[in-house]
Amino acid sequence: MSRGIDHLVLCVRDLERARAFYGRLGFTLTPPARHPFGTGNSLVQLGDRSFLELLTVMEPDAIPPMRPGQFSFGAYNRDFLARQEGCSMLVLDTQDAGADARAFRAAGLGDVEPFHFQRAARLPDGTLAKVAFSLAFALAPGLPEAVFFTCRQHAPELFWKPEYQRHENGAAGIEEVALAAPDPLALAGTLEAVTEIPPEAVGEAIVARTARGSVRALTPAAFARRYAGAEAPPLTHGPRFAGCRIVVEDLSGLRARLKAGDVGFAQAQGCVVVPPAEAFGLALGFVQRSKD
Secondary structure, three states, X not given: OOOOEEEEEEEOOOHHXXXXXXXXXXOOOOOOEEOOOOEEEEEXXXXXXXXXXXXXXXXXXXXXXXXXXXXXXXXXXHHHHHHOOEEEEEEEEOOOHHHHHHHXXXXXXXXXXXXXXXXXXXXXXXXXXXXXXXXXXXXXXXXXXXXXXXXXXXXXHHHOOHHHHOOOOOXXXXXXXXXXXXXXXXXXXXHHHHHOOOOXXXXXXXXXXXXXXXXXXXXXXXXXXXXXXXXXXXOOOOOEEEEEEEEEOOHHHHHHHHHHOOOOOEEEOOEEEEOOOOOOOOEEEEEEOOOO
């Protein structure tokens, strides 16, 4: 079985401002948390066991440098934020980060050791618990601003909470993550290595249909058509994660919420899109849950 989408890392400079904006969209967010390596986050947990991670730098002096054989999550996202906000990383789920690191090395996707850490998480009742993770990074040549990694959660019963997965906008899961690229076909090998499934050609795009959501690589022009005219981020340093589509229970209700909250949006191909200029560098799309 292929790996499924676990979460997106969404870099923001002002975490509280981003939290307030996502609250206006009708999302429930977890309380802010701190990593032991200088960054901090707040999450949008979704019912399909995927999530959006709003991430910022909290303690610059605590960020470890990049070293041979080691990838510094904090340094990478600090440097990404120095250039722009937006989606810096796409994360797939796993049960064995060590095996993934070896597979990525064999596929030519870098040579770094798995990274293990834990942090405090505030539960819905206000108590604190320790959650722990193991990460394996896939560092693809030509993708310096679009990093993939896999993540194993060691205490999922402490991480996933129904109270955090109920959203007023009816958000239920991630349908798609879009990767804008000058030559999408050139990414086929990388997508297969990170998702464990061969991508298929769909028009001007290639699509890897994972166990949880799809990863779609497409040209900037095709991205704009699919995401209601949204402009892809600059590809000066290579392909970039440009947008995602969230499944909601009631798309008409979502539109009404956006209007009431004075949130700008556009529509195309059955998708309501909040543009990157409003959504901190990411085209945030919403689609109707299938009635099947």
